[in-house]
Amino acid sequence: xxxxxxxxxxxxxxxxxxxxxxxxxxxxxxxxxxxxxxxxxxxxxxxxxxxxxxxxxxxxxxxxxxxxxxxxxxxxxxxxxxxxxxxxxxxxxxxxxxxxxxxxxxxxxxxxxxxxxxxxxxxxxxxxxxxxxxxxxxxxxxxxxxxxxxxxxxxxxxxxxxxxxxxxxxxxxxxxxxxxxxxxxxxxxxxxxxxxxxxxxxxxxxxxxxxxxxxxxxxxxxxxxxxxxxxxxxxxxxxxxxxxxxxxxxxxxxxxxxxxxxxxxxxxxxxxxxxxxxxxxxxxxxxxxxxxxxxxxxxxxxxxxxxxxxxxxxxxxxxxxxxxxxxxxxxxxxxxxxxxxxxxxxxxxxxxxxxxxxxxxxxxxxxxxxxxxxxxxxxxxxxxxxxxxxxxxxxxxxxxxxxxxxxxxxxxxxxxxxxxxxxxxxxxxxxxxxxxxxxxxxxxxxxxxxxxxxxxxxxxxxxxxxxxxxxxxxxxxxxxxxxxxxxxxxxxxxxxx
Numbered sequence: 172x173x174x175x176x177x178x179x180x181x182x183x184x185x186x187x188x189x190x191x192x193x194x195x196x197x198x199x200x201x202x203x204x205x206x207x208x209x210x211x212x213x214x215x216x217x218x219x220x221x222x223x224x225x226x227x228x229x230x231x232x233x234x235x236x237x238x239x240x241x242x243x244x245x246x247x248x249x250x251x252x253x254x255x256x257x258x259x260x261x262x263x264x265x266x267x268x269x270x271x272x273x274x275x276x277x278x279x280x281x282x283x284x285x286x287x288x289x290x291x292x293x294x295x296x297x298x299x300x301x302x303x304x305x306x307x308x309x310x311x312x313x314x315x316x317x318x319x320x321x322x323x324x325x326x327x328x329x330x331x332x333x334x335x336x337x338x339x340x341x342x343x344x345x346x347x348x349x350x351x352x353x354x355x356x357x358x359x360x361x362x363x364x365x366x367x368x369x370x371x372x373x374x375x376x377x378x379x380x381x382x383x384x385x386x387x388x389x390x391x392x393x394x395x396x397x398x399x400x401x402x403x404x405x406x407x408x409x410x411x412x413x414x415x416x417x418x419x420x421x422x423x424x425x426x427x428x429x430x431x432x433x434x435x436x437x438x439x440x441x442x443x444x445x446x447x448x449x450x451x452x453x454x455x456x457x458x459x460x461x462x463x464x465x466x467x468x469x470x471x472x473x474x475x476x477x478x479x480x481x482x483x484x485x486x487x488x489x490x491x492x493x494x495x496x497x498x499x500x501x502x503x504x505x506x507x508x509x510x511x512x513x514x515x516x517x518x519x520x521x522x523x524x525x526x527x528x529x530x531x532x533x534x535x536x537x538x539x540x541x542x543x544x545x546x547x548x549x550x551x552x553x554x555x556x557x558x559x560x561x562x563x564x565x566x567x568x569x570x571x572x573x574x575x576x577x578x579x580x581x582x583x584x585x586x587x588x589x590x591x592x593x594x595x596x597x598x599x600x601x602x603x604x605x606x607x608x609x610x611x612x613x614x615x616x617x618x619x620x621x622x623x624x625x626x627x628x629x630x631x632x633x634x635x636x637x638x639x640x641x642x643x644x645x646x647x648x649x650x651x652x653x654x655x656x657x658x659x660x661x662x663x664x665x666x667x668x
Contacts, residue, residue, distance in 0.1 A: 180278065181239070183259040185267065186223050187562065188435045189230045190391055193260055193283055201238040202257060203231050204249040210376045216525040216557045217367065217378035218385070224363045226389040226434050232359060233390065250274060264563045265483055284432075285475050286440050286468040287312050292476040302581075303477075306331070309469035316440075319447055319457075319464055326450065327457035331465075332410065335458040339597050340415035340423075348408050351427040352400035354393050356385055379557060380504055380522050387430040387526075387559055394428070394436035401426040402445045402455075410459030414530050416598035418516050425528045426463070429560040432471075439467045477572065477582065478564040486548050486567045490579035491586075491630050493544040497553060498665035501545075504557065511618050511668040512604035513594050514539055525559040532558075533587055534594065537574030541588050542622030543665075544629065547577035585639040588626050591617035606668075612652045612659055618668035624650060625660040 181200040184193055191197070205227060210220055231240045243249040247270075250257075258278035259271050271279050282289060287308075295311055296303055310330050313319055319326040340346075364383070370376045388394040401409075409424040417423065431437050446463050449455035478485075500508045506519035517531040527536075532554075540550050551570040555561040572582025591608030595601040601608050606617040611624060627634070627647045634640040650656065 180256045180258040181253075183257050183277075184230070185259070185262050186227045187263055187433055188260055188284070189226055190284075190394075190435045190438060192438045193435055198237065201234055202253060203227060203234075203238050203240045204246055205240065205242045206244065206246055206249065207242075207370070207375070208245045210370070213552075213556050214377050214379055216380040216521075216559070217382050218380060218525040219556070219559045219561070220367060220376075220378060221360070221363055221383060221385060222387055222389060222430060222525075222559050223434070224366070225360050225385060226436070228359050228363065229390045246270065250277070266563075284435055284438065285472050286316060286443065287472050287476070289476065289479060291315070292472075293480070296476075296480065303480075305469060305473045308473050308476075309465060312468050312472065313464075316468070318443055318468065319450070319461060327461065330461075332458035332461045336410040336413045336462045338411050338415065340412055340417050340599060343417075344599075345417060345420040346408060346412060346423050348424050349400070349404040351405065351422050351425075352388075352393075352397040354385055354388060356383070360385055360389075379502075380525055386524060387427070388436055389434075391436050394431040397428055397431060398426075398437060398442060398445060401428065402442075402449050406446060406449055406459055406463065407455045408459065410456070410462035413462055414597055416513075416530055416535075416594075416600065418512070418599055418603075421520050421524070421527060423528065427526075430526070432467075433560045433562055433565065439471060443467050474568045475564055477568040481568070481578075481581070485578065486551055486571055488571050488578045489547055490577050491544070491575070491633055493541075493575065493577065494546050495544045495665070497540075497545055497549050498667070500667045501540075502553060505667070508667040510605055512606075513598060513600035513619075514668060516600065521557055525557060530597065532569075533574055534589060534597070537570065538587065538589060538619065539622070541575050541586060542619070542626040544626075545575075547571050547575040550575065580637070585637055586626075586634070588623055590620035590623035592620070594619060612655050616659065618663070621656055621660055624653070624656055628653065628657055 179196055179199045181202050182194055183202040183204070194201070205224070231238050239253065241249040241252055243252070256276060258280055260280045261282045262268050262271060271277055292308070295308060299307065313325065367378070371378060388397050405424045405426070409426070412423050415423060428437060428442065432439060432442070443464050446455070446460045450457055450460040501518070504518055504522035506515045506522055509515035509518060513535050517527055517535045520527045520531070547570060551566050554566045554570050555563060568582060572578045574587060576583060576586040591601065591606070595608040607615045608617045608620055610616045611621045624647060627643055631644055631647065634644060647653065
């Protein structure tokens with residue numbers, strides 16, 4: 172291995188920039204900073220704090236003498252101890268970017284870790300008329316990057332295979348697929364656990380959720396193993412049940428790579444290329460591969476660019492005037508206080524794993540919060556803190572825009588609100604629940620079915636101009652038990668369902 176060119180500065184790597192693609196040379200000198208204040212400012216899930224610290228310390232161990240590791244209260248204190256020129260890839264939050272841009276002598280490089288660069292997105296956005304539709308961005312990105320293309324045509328003859336990727340779960344407890352790759356903890360994990368225990372005992376930090384074991388990759392080698400397992404054994408069945416939910420099978424065929432990707436351990440283009448290779452070799456169907464590619468270079472990149480384009484005020488958007496504070500049972504992940512089986516199970520998964528896949532996030536947790544009028548900024552912080560893959564850039568567009576419709580329709584053309592019928596169709600939750608999805612008033616009334624109509628009743632004037640909401644609002648007007656339903660849900664208030 173050749174020595175690093177002397178012109179290379181020491182590269183400061185944030186804790187979400189830990190993969191090799193954040194360095195310009197394998198031997199480039201590195202600065203790693205472990206800041207206690209990061210964990211003090213927010214009440215993170217215990218497993219998220221563990222994963223981030225474990226990944227940072229594993230990277231330090233891999234680099235050895237190549238890295239300078241500074242443990243300090245703040246980033247400012249850490250930088251004051253470094254007496255040599257530094258550069259840094261632009262970080263993923265506005266606050267961190269503002270901080271690094273203000274540091275004298277610190278060279279700030281363009282962002283990495285996404286398929287489409289920010290300037291390219293802005294050029295694309297400047298030519299759009301009628302809104303920045305994710306589908307249009309995704310098709311352009313596939314053209315530009317040559318992904319799943321047969322010449323000028325999309326592979327398989329279509330751009331979008333969503334119709335094939337919306338099947339309800341089979342009538343089994345689990346999918347018949349190999350499990351995802353899971354790590355084995357080591358001494359670094361044990362050290363992290365001891366430190367977190369001590370910090371919490373000292374009253375320096377506070378966590379939510381239950382402790383380990385660690386379930387997500389913390390090193391590049393572990394991330395590669397997780398990616399190998401997914402593309403070789405789980406990708407073929409990913410698309411078909413992408414939107415399904417099974418109580419006993421939280422993983423289904425999902426890649427479980429979002430945390431590793433958001434730590435910078437996997438380059439998304441690498442995962443995209445691996446998936447396309449499986450399709451070209453005839454080992455994975457186009458619907459599954461296209462669905463996975465859409466998640467990465469479509470939705471993930473789109474959310475990233477929306478975060479930067481919309482500006483710092485976006486998180487405070489509140490088009491539906493939702494101001495209810497998150498109740499303690501929700502904030503504290505008290506799944507045992509909840510009788511509704513779907514919400515109890517999903518909240519319990521967050522408590523126990525700091526992760527659920529995208530449909531429980533959107534259609535169980537987000538749908539519940541939307542129906543109850545939870546404050547979208549507060550909910551965004553909760554998702555950021557409670558999920559191992561949660562970062563500001565991820566959660567602001569996904570929660571404020573996609574989930575809570577608080578941006579007035581920039582991200583989604585109508586609210587993602589639904590009653591118990593959707594959950595009944597796409598999961599096995601309703602069969603074992605004390606509530607009935609087809610009942611909206613009374614002791615057996617499904618809180619989601621009732622909550623759906625209550626949401627429409629509260630927001631009917633705000634939603635009336637939306638043509639896609641004309642049919643649901645007409646259905647609301649025909650409800651004979653509307654007054655009883657509204658009174659019932661008002662009385663429920665912040666109580667767990």
